[in-house]
Amino acid sequence: MLFGFSDDQLAIQRKYLAIGEEIADAAAASPEGFDFDGWRRLRDEGLWRLIVPTGALDADWWTFTAALDGLSSSIRTPELLLSVIAQAGMVRALERHGNPAQKDRYLDAILRGDVSATCIAEPTTGTDVRSIETSLTEVPGGYRLNGTKFNIAHAPIMDFALVVCRLHGKEQCNIELALLDRKTAGLSIGQVDDKLGNRNLPTGEIHFHDVEVPHERVLGKPGHGLSTLIDIISLGRLYYGLVAANLIRPYLVDAMNYAATRTSFKSQIDSHQYVQRRLVDLRIGMERSRWLAYGALSQLLTDHPEGLMMSSIAKLVGAEDLIANATNLMKLYGSLGYHNGRVAELMKNALGFASVGGTEEMHRKNIFNQMKRLAG
Incomplete structure (x- = not known):
């Protein structure tokens, strides 16, 4: 277990502490909504390069944690932090379970600052993954996806999404994860949710109607979703x-x-x-x-x-x-x-x-x- 950050990590922590203060000051004068300026600032400062493996460099999760520690200690509101956490989860998904084509396509997108969404919850089942109804039906050349996700962070602004779905007709080991781009035919976005708090983290519904999903867009081992x-x-x-x-x-x-x-x-x-x-x-x-x-x-x-x-x-x-x-x-x-x-x-x-x-x-x-x- 790590009981203290290294000198280099402490420097990263201090750097993002200062960045958090600057983002907080700028956001205080901005209208309600996702902080795209703060998001791009984090991209430009190299936050994602700490965990996106490139060449001989592996993901450095402890240094990323030092950055998140500094950022979350000064930014005062959680919305942008929750977005960073969601994006970090997508990096981990691709790093550990993505095939080479998925890594090339979506890790590059993350480095560009594209926004991802992870779609789990549904209107009738919440986050009970074993009971989800969004279905993936096998057809020649791939699958067809149908269903609805709700209360999905980044749904209104996402560029690509990881969708948790159930393989139709299979009783066990039937959860799959599909990677989809926003402009995929049959994918539509609902209204932005009107929430009590965290209003600068946009959430909403995503609907899937006969969405074509090629085999190569399924993340990880089949049946191990x-x-x-x-x-x-x-x-x-x-x-x-x-x-x-x-x-x-x-x-x-x-x-x-x-x-x-x-x-x-x-x-x-x-x-x-x-x-x-x-x-x-x-x-x-x-x-x-x-x-x-x-x-x-x-x-x-x-x-x-x-x-x-x-x-x-x-x-x-x-x-x-x-x-x-x-x-x-x-x-x-x-x-x-x-x-x-x-x-x-x-x-x-x-x-x-x-x-x-x-x-x-x-x-x-x-x-x-x-x-x-x-x-x-």
Whole structure:
């Protein structure tokens, strides 16, 4: 396990900390919507070159993590971070499971700054992959894809997508993953979802009507789509935990300054034990989630038997700590926290972590299943 970043990684961390501050300042003056300027800035700074293998250079996930650590510690809102995590998951999918043609086509697209989407959830089944109804039917020369995905991050703006589907007529080992371009005939995009928070991360529906899918567009080994998908999304789960931890960092700095200058009962409120406890709990939650995410990443990258379970735990704990920390901040600021502003926005965005990357119930079920697997 990594207990500290190298000097080079610390330099990357500081670099992206500064970039995050600049992106946050620029986004504050921009209209609502996906931050294409921030996205292109990250591309131009070389974020994707840290994990897209080129020539003799392999993916450097720990250096990428240092960059994400710095970025998420200063950017204040999670939408662009969630987009980065989704794109990182696509890189992992192609790196580990893509054929040479898929890698050439889509890793190059990622380096250009194209936006990907991973399509799992459906209107009637949510993220229960084993129950999905989007079907892949074998026909001469390939497959036909039919169905609907909903609440898909990047659906309204995506350039290409990885679609989770069920192979028609097969009872077992029937989950497949198909790579599709936005302009594929029969693929259509629904309206942008109207959400409580995380409004700069566009989500929506994608519909498939007799979409032609060549055999070479199926990712990974035929019949192994479920295990391939779990391998892909586990990385995102632990990164959700890391981002959830670091989002609080600039708010904690603000809160410490506020408590040191706000007077109540003729003294600064940071002299009151209940205020001290709120501030301490913020730091405990932040550190707990951050180090849990690091541990899960270490296990996942080394194919540790507990890696999948720890990735779910990291996501679950990170979401719980973020929501609790946002609530604590609102209470600390009193009526000021309830006014529309940064703290109220954090609260709305934090609540999204209860479902992004899977609900609490789904992750607890996954953790229990992993416990049974490990015990067996």
